[in-house]
Amino acid sequence: MLAAFAVLAVIAAVVSDTTNESFWEHHALLTSLAASVIVVALSVAVVNEVLERRSRQRWSILAQYVMFELVRNARMVWTGILESTGLLPSDLGEESVVEVGGAMIRDTPRLAASLRTILHDVERRERLQEEVAFLAEHTDEVLGRWAAIMLNADAYAEVIDRHVELAGDISWIAGLMDTARPPADLRRQQRVRSSPAVQIEAEPGRDWLADRLVVVAQLAEELDRGTLELSLRIVPVEWWRERLGTGDLPTAG
DSSP states (O other), X not given: OHHHHHHHHHHHHHHHHHHOHHHXXXXXXXXXXXXXXXXXXXXXXXXXXXXXXXXHHHHHHHHHHHXXXXXXXXXXXXXXXXXXXXXXXXXXXXXXXXXXXXXXXXOHHHHHHHHHHHHTSHHHHHHHHHHHHHHHHHHHHHHHHHHHHHTTSHHHHHHHXXXXXXXXHHXXXXXXXXXXXXXXXXXXXXXXXXXXXXXXXXXXXXXXXXHHHHHHHHHHHHHHHHHHHHHHHHSOHHHHXXXXXXXXXXXXX
């Protein structure tokens, strides 16, 4: 706005000088004041733009860091559920896990059938229950650390809302599973007693739990991909390469 004002003032001065050449000559003080105001306005506009650009850059770096944390958490959720099923080969590299595992997560009938099998096996169900409880606690920790900061920026509020949805789903399932089969951990017992899921949801059947876990895993995998894509738009990989003085940083697959 300041820059626009300064430009308009210059234009007005030029036009008035053309139409009335003697005006500025006869009003030396006004001429000096007008020139000073234009110079100050332009200077303030330039300084403000420099400061704003630095502020945006610092915020962008923080925002990308938080997005990476959300990606990591979402990936932990869907890979944790998938690993519990035994469908994921143990010898896959990190990139292969994301590609192959993502395809498995999107195969709804196969994933649901594997989870139903686990829920019918007491020992495997207990391992899955422990994994879900861990994921719920970790998700709460990540969102508790960063959600308040990111919700102040409208540009990121929607993606944070989706991750909060994921946190709510996984916490809900953890509460229902711990209610149906109370764990030995006293801290988790205390937590489950205060869970609203106990009052709202009747004891879930195995099929309901399996279907709900599929929905959570698929939401987490979708958020993994979408949030990573957004984070790489916030600060491009090329900027980091230039910043770190290397051309060998990997790009996202």
